Amino acid sequence: MNSENLSAETVVETQPQEKELKSPAKGPVMKAVLIKRGEFALSNSMVLPSFGVCLLGEEGTILVPGPNVLPILGVGNKDIKCSKCGYVLAMKIKREQVQNLTIKCPSCSCLNNL
DSSP states (O other), rough: OOSSSOOHHEEEEEESSSEEOOOOOOOEEEEEEEEOOOOEEEOOOOEOOTTTEEEETTTTTTEEEEETTOOEESSSSSEEEOTTTOOOOEEOOOGGGOOOOOOOTTTTTOEEEE
């Protein structure tokens, strides 16, 4: 599955399968948006509206943001940067909100597993 012009909203709207994830320490329940295997071009940011939502990718899910696009934006306090060049790949998230995703850095093209 290869999609060249799929926007962030379209990925979430056309591929959602909500699952409830319980944290092992009796914490609150999170709703997960499952992104199917494939490579998805992002022309804008994927926004996580609250702490209770997370992005969960199937094995082989790669997000490919366009130039100067911040791939994921949330409401938490953690930033995730590219392991090679330091480009910000996810800003203001809670680390548990992004699971099993690979993001191709728009600056250096390095694949970053989250």
